[in-house]
Amino acid sequence: MIILTGWRARLGILIPSVNKTMEPEFYKMAPRGVSVHTARMTQKIDTIEELLKMSDYAPKAASDLADAEVDCIAYGCTSGSLLGGPGFNEKLLASIKQVTNIPAITTSMAVVAALKELEIRNVCIATPYHDDINVKEKEFLEYHGFKVLNIKGLSCNGPETADVSVKLVYTHAKGAFRTGSDALFMSCTDMRSLDIIQALEFDLGKPVVSSNTATMWMMLKKVGIGEPIEGFGQLLSRPRIDGKL
Amino acid sequence: MIILTGWRARLGILIPSVNKTMEPEFYKMAPRGVSVHTARMTQKIDTIEELLKMSDYAPKAASDLADAEVDCIAYGCTSGSLLGGPGFNEKLLASIKQVTNIPAITTSMAVVAALKELEIRNVCIATPYHDDINVKEKEFLEYHGFKVLNIKGLSCNGPETADVSVKLVYTHAKGAFRTGSDALFMSCTDMRSLDIIQALEFDLGKPVVSSNTATMWMMLKKVGIGEPIEGFGQLLSRPRIDGKL
Amino acid sequence: MIILTGWRARLGILIPSVNKTMEPEFYKMAPRGVSVHTARMTQKIDTIEELLKMSDYAPKAASDLADAEVDCIAYGCTSGSLLGGPGFNEKLLASIKQVTNIPAITTSMAVVAALKELEIRNVCIATPYHDDINVKEKEFLEYHGFKVLNIKGLSCNGPETADVSVKLVYTHAKGAFRTGSDALFMSCTDMRSLDIIQALEFDLGKPVVSSNTATMWMMLKKVGIGEPIEGFGQLLSRPRIDGKL
Amino acid sequence: MIILTGWRARLGILIPSVNKTMEPEFYKMAPRGVSVHTARMTQKIDTIEELLKMSDYAPKAASDLADAEVDCIAYGCTSGSLLGGPGFNEKLLASIKQVTNIPAITTSMAVVAALKELEIRNVCIATPYHDDINVKEKEFLEYHGFKVLNIKGLSCNGPETADVSVKLVYTHAKGAFRTGSDALFMSCTDMRSLDIIQALEFDLGKPVVSSNTATMWMMLKKVGIGEPIEGFGQLLSRPRIDGKL
Amino acid sequence: MIILTGWRARLGILIPSVNKTMEPEFYKMAPRGVSVHTARMTQKIDTIEELLKMSDYAPKAASDLADAEVDCIAYGCTSGSLLGGPGFNEKLLASIKQVTNIPAITTSMAVVAALKELEIRNVCIATPYHDDINVKEKEFLEYHGFKVLNIKGLSCNGPETADVSVKLVYTHAKGAFRTGSDALFMSCTDMRSLDIIQALEFDLGKPVVSSNTATMWMMLKKVGIGEPIEGFGQLLSRPRIDGKL
Amino acid sequence: MIILTGWRARLGILIPSVNKTMEPEFYKMAPRGVSVHTARMTQKIDTIEELLKMSDYAPKAASDLADAEVDCIAYGCTSGSLLGGPGFNEKLLASIKQVTNIPAITTSMAVVAALKELEIRNVCIATPYHDDINVKEKEFLEYHGFKVLNIKGLSCNGPETADVSVKLVYTHAKGAFRTGSDALFMSCTDMRSLDIIQALEFDLGKPVVSSNTATMWMMLKKVGIGEPIEGFGQLLSRPRIDGKL
């Protein structure tokens, strides 16, 4: 490995303070020369109210990441970036842009882009959420043109999300899938799914996208890193930059 | 690798917002089962004033890390934890303890403990700092009973610290060393030195400790992780837990 | 490797008490996240009478496997599941279903399904059996629509089957093959053949299926594990789940 | 690897029907040339009554293993072999000997022998059991001359034991340990601990023995396999056969 | 590796005395059986005058390489072989031929041939040079039929060229690239680029050629070494010898 | 590796007593499960007379190999099997068959078959021989329908053949090749060429066959070993057994 940490790009992630999964999963996915930097936004529990309020912390946190001269900033929360309804993503980006001059995305934007990249129409969704959030997530994806065949949650409250066992995440994912679906989406940057995505793709015979793979994929596209990443599903292993290579 | 990220311990680091090095170096050192989580404290430039002011952000940042249920918190800044003079480290820990109930350390405390662990008396120091900070650092270590044979800085202002080239860090480190010294200390959690510590130990024939290896070492001791870590100098590769293994 | 043994699936095998081969061969083939669990049915010697009587022990053994919460149960004996003639496989499955609610298969069913998967019409068979069992096996496969070009046994009595040397199994397999055959089937879950299947496929230029690869293949299909398994012949290395991967 | 499965030894284990852990952990530990074979004894739930009744199934199960010509048989249950009090282990062995002529051991015998091998006096114990069983286990070990500084259970009922997460087993183990203890014993052949024993030995600075490592160790000694096994704690990695190698 | 150093070919490079990069990069690229030998021509600073004067040292240096019985000689300097305008390359080759009978090339000739091999029409160029040299380089490539969409320098004076950091070279390369370009050319045998060519090809989606990869490629072609070299861009990894392999 | 040496096939080679190369090259090429066994025929120097006389020792040597129960016997000498002119190969085989009942081939037969397998028409030949033998070799190959564009020898007398350096063999091979040739044949089982065949195929862009690769290839075909052998040229790496694999 080339020693200059972040010689190719520095990725900045804004994450809910409760989140224990996005940082290690991002370090596992990062190609050589790409470093990951974090700032936290206070969010202790998965209520719609608290998830929306979290966005107040974004400008200060984004400004802190700008001090680290990151090349791109992600608002790293799925539900937190879609619960506000149409136009909310744009508001989040604007609030970040106000304090930094750095390209930014949100996880829910990344999920939409990733599913379109894979030419998905029908999708099933496995989440750790309570049903009130699931309803919103379904609306959000249908608003963006996807047909949601099934969405299923685990009714987690937040702090325990990262500790759901691999066996349960795997079983939950398979249980949420329906014949006729073009893909499975595993929602939430705090639900540990990175290490089983490859297995799930083999076992479902369809692409599997998680909040974290979608966010990483869109950030890399944004900063112009085309190197395929193997081992975490077909979204990340396909060519990311157009060209005749 | 066992998938449950952080099954053994979760380490929380409070870092200056300008810092680009501590996160990737911590992920490189972390033994299996140990995850690393970050919160940022605003600090844009390496003046004594700004470094001291940064501590105001510690309680909020520590509280955010507590939401991620970390097992230990480090105030990850060398100069920022020693510039306040005797008693300052204790004040920092108290301010963290007030908002969380989690064991905490600071980098400058860790450096003192690490040098004592290695039974160092005479030490040379390579830093990226201006001389006003170097003077304070020398006082701090001498206050704790070490003889500082030499201290040499690079007069960085902060944002460029992480981009100092490996060749320059290596040359700087060798240039700061004096015969008769028991060890070299490479100060600053933002100066990239992790990948050359092993080479420097071979080339100087003495232990080399950096702010990041000292901080990692003390956090692991605190949370009871005894597994030796190879490749980053003798501090981390020696047994950390007493016992007859 | 992900530590949660059996996080993806638990396979339960009912095996003749005399069998020494099926357990280690199943552990060699199992993909990550799949564990194997055994219950024994008393059968000491390879007579048609004793092989048929063995089925009396199936319900109790299946019930014991159900206690281990397996996801699928296999009646792991080739001759023992075909000697009863048409309808016998169905009877076995019914007796297992009576005591558990777990999907079940038999080895002889799996062999038929595997040969069909590979679109085999003409087949040669190498067995460790006496000729009375070979006659029954030929009838069974012809009943299911295959043309058996040749079947050849080793006249083992049971306990010594697992100790037949690799050299002899290899030579026996090649000797049983006839030009014009689409595949070779190596019958008996107790005849050690797993480690030479790849070599035989190279040397015969045709697919080679054993009782154990067929049983593993059908169980994985049943529990929805699509990951290809390399090194044990083309049956296991081909995609197992339909999809556009 | 030498292909003749079991050319060096065949190990036979009698396990509770509910057990999902002993088979995969034994296959992980087995040195080359050693195969593992299983027979189940009905036990669905971890009550003292049912654990004692399980021994009725031992003779039939042992006889089935004898058909597979195993070189040693283990009664693979910790509590199940100690709840009967002094003399119970001997009764179990006698009942097995009656139907086979094969050397046999029990898990609780193996634990006593392993702790003596390591010259342990004071021990702490982590179990998945309810307290009524813990009391019996403490009595058993004290009867054999050990001082039990602490014993702590998880109050599992049986079926869920194998699914306790790695994080919880690790935390439970560390929580059960007391300063002054010479070792930690992790009781129960169904509690997944094999993959963290090495980490625990580093982190406690003391030997860690589990029911499964103790049972494997004693069986290998019994059948004369001296090859050290690395990665599962110091009990298995030390020389097992006396000699001047 | 076969021990007879240079059993397949010996490559001789004439390099500017200031150059610190061409020797190690050539040793990294050399396929087994190919050795590299150097002679220096005095050139201390990157002025057009000094670069032209350097050619006076070529005959003596070439004669020294001939003593080492090399199979091919390269005039290893990009600007130094193109600043003389049309006909200068031919003059350089003639002066080498006068003292040796060994096939010779120049770096600027190799660059033209390499870009033609890849069927490039439009090209962007990243250099370490001042603008007066960039102007000449643009003219040279356009004289040979390429369209230069952009050329960008770093205004190095010579001695510091080899110490430009990887991060800066990478950023410089990406900054010099324009949409519509068929390739990127990284000019100068002393600018360290070998280790990032692969990354740049992924990130630009187009072939990337450096002065050193072009020179190595043409020398290998000249001496008849067809073995593909992996890891340094598509120029070196494509078949180099016509044939039906 | 499977331990039973020769479980798949035993190859017997009759070699000139002076030969030092065929045994180690055969052991390098042998796929798993294939052993090699040697018997020597007295031949001390490379004169046509002595090479022809060597065949008198074949029957006794073949009989010795038969005692080792080999599956195929090769008369391992190129010139020695072609100098006798048309019909000589057949005489050699007959003399071997008289004392054993084992399939046999000769090296010169194998060369003809290998070149035909690769659909070669025009061929160049590099040998270690004096010209009188080269003339005979050319006649032999032209008798079998090939056009020999060039044949070139090294005028070795026999004992020194095996010590010709790799550099010289490589240079000799390239020097013997002519444009328009479909392949290069490196004649003589005692000339060390195995380790450079792959390099030569890259550098000539055409198939390269040696006496030893041709002999190994034909023996494997004869005994039904279809496994591709990588690293020694395309003859051995192509499928050897017809089939739909």
Next chain:
Amino acid sequence: MIILTGWRARLGILIPSVNKTMEPEFYKMAPRGVSVHTARMTQKIDTIEELLKMSDYAPKAASDLADAEVDCIAYGCTSGSLLGGPGFNEKLLASIKQVTNIPAITTSMAVVAALKELEIRNVCIATPYHDDINVKEKEFLEYHGFKVLNIKGLSCNGPETADVSVKLVYTHAKGAFRTGSDALFMSCTDMRSLDIIQALEFDLGKPVVSSNTATMWMMLKKVGIGEPIEGFGQLLSRPRIDGKL
């Protein structure tokens, strides 16, 4: 590996024509730069008479090996070199010396030297022989000062020796061992034991020497190859050349 096969030494072995094991075992043990060359002596069956008569073929076979310029010759047969009683080894060497000027040894000499090297006094022996040969072997070793605690044979007739299964050789070896023995000797260059020597040393806790390891060890000593060979027992892994390395 360095390509010049036999650049360090060439070993010549005279083997019984029936032998199928010594050649592959010697190629497995040979350190880099050492090649092995064979000549056969007719011996079809393991009778004392035929084994003694075999020595008539030694001079011709040794002369053939001398043509290959070997550095040392071994009479590669244990019983064949000891059945002739005291003085027979010397006669064999004299007959070889008469036709060549090359250092020579016999297997039975090598066994005596190897056991002395390991300072063995009491030894047990496992052989494939009938008892008449075992009696002679015991006498031979006792004549040389060893105490033979036990010797046990398999009553093989010769041709089947090489096919005895690994499991049987292993069991036979352990069965021949007696407490109080300093080592186990596995007699016969044709009995496959090389791959289990390491396992046996672990399982017996004592050095294990075979006819083939002893012969290789003495030949290497003779030709001055001191490099330790790992994986085949302690005889070959200990330093072979005196010196202060």
Next chain:
Amino acid sequence: MIILTGWRARLGILIPSVNKTMEPEFYKMAPRGVSVHTARMTQKIDTIEELLKMSDYAPKAASDLADAEVDCIAYGCTSGSLLGGPGFNEKLLASIKQVTNIPAITTSMAVVAALKELEIRNVCIATPYHDDINVKEKEFLEYHGFKVLNIKGLSCNGPETADVSVKLVYTHAKGAFRTGSDALFMSCTDMRSLDIIQALEFDLGKPVVSSNTATMWMMLKKVGIGEPIEGFGQLLSRPRIDGKL
């Protein structure tokens, strides 16, 4: 590997123009972060006269290396630095110092220092030289206090030195060694010996030093690189920097 070529040190070697071995052997030995740079001095043939005259080219060549900012310069020729008798080495260093300010050594100085480091008194020497040079070399080493038990040459004229085969160098080295010698010295930077030094140390049981290992060792000591280099003899693998590591 860390990408900044030469971040730890740049080594400059002045070599005879005829030399083909020192460059590749230096690149093989160089530890990470160390680059090698060459300048040639004209010397076409190994006569005493020409070897002495070569020193006239040293100042210009050294000046060229200084342009590459090397940290140390070696006059890379054994005989060329000792033929001038006492005081000649000093003259060479003075002439280099006159044009550069860089630490310098010569190969013959390095050999003396290396043999003293290993505490050698009696030494044997293998060279490629004619006897007139051997006589001078013996005098030189005896002048420095060593006892030369034997010195033996190959009578090479220069250009062919690098092509002497490995087998011949190995045999020559062993042939030059005498019992009672503390080490073997292989003289000449152009004689390929690096890859067999390890083998020779095993086979002679004594340290083996070559001109190239001695030169590399002294240069690394000079520039303060203490990292042990494995695989080329004990001189380079021992600690090079004093300290308590």
